[in-house]
Amino acid sequence: MSLEQFKTRVLPVKDKLYRFALRFLKDEDDARDVVQEVLIKVWNKRDGMNQLENMEAWCMRITRNVSLDRLKSKHSKYTDPMREGFDVSGGENETPYRAAEMSDMMKNIGSFIEALPEKQRQVIQLRDVEGYSYKEISDILEIDMNQVKVNLFRARKAVKESLLNINAYGLG
The missing domain is CATH 1.10.10.10 (Winged helix-like DNA-binding domain superfamily/Winged helix DNA-binding domain)
Structure with a gap:
């Protein structure tokens, strides 16, 4: 995967990754850290990405796993992510x-x-x-x-x- 493909296939979903991580972690800084970690993991494994059918789902799965790992390692405080996902x-x-x-x-x-x-x-x-x-x-x-x-x-x-x-x- 080239840098251009990474920019068009992975970076557009970073907000979804953030909201998903935030739902798990309930801490904005931790969620941002998880997204950064996920993006680094995806970039480091870019050589095998071309055969992936659904890049977004794969990134979400990595986000879920990293978030769960982080939850296991520490407790986090609550922030309300509901408003960020909806225009009310x-x-x-x-x-x-x-x-x-x-x-x-x-x-x-x-x-x-x-x-x-x-x-x-x-x-x-x-x-x-x-x-x-x-x-x-x-x-x-x-x-x-x-x-x-x-x-x-x-x-x-x-x-x-x-x-x-x-x-x-x-x-x-």
């Missing part, structure tokens, strides 16, 4: 009340996702925040595609039920 502005019709309501809802969704089991949390992050296909998620997490679908269904259902409970009962 209401456009020109947004009122201060609506902006506060959306902000609260995004915080609630973030906390609901954080409360999910690890696999469900990873799958919902990759599918609904990052936009990966079921096949790509299956490759990244190294699990069967049916497990991806089941975990995504359960994660969405849990988040939806939690949102409905807040709206119905004002619980948070």
Whole structure:
């Protein structure tokens, strides 16, 4: 892989790698370090990259593994990555009340996702925040595609039920 190929195939996904690492590590500096480590690993293995079918999925898998290794070696503090993945502005019709309501809802969704089991949390992050296909998620997490679908269904259902409970009962 040449420098030009690296710039066109790998560097465009660095923001996704960062958000994925941040979801694991909950620390912005650690997530940036992981992405840098991943980019170095990819560059060092560039000679064997031309036969890779899905470079992005492979980079995500490396990010997952490096993030998990880092988690095993130390505990990290929490930062909220939810706002970075979504544009929650209401456009020109947004009122201060609506902006506060959306902000609260995004915080609630973030906390609901954080409360999910690890696999469900990873799958919902990759599918609904990052936009990966079921096949790509299956490759990244190294699990069967049916497990991806089941975990995504359960994660969405849990988040939806939690949102409905807040709206119905004002619980948070």
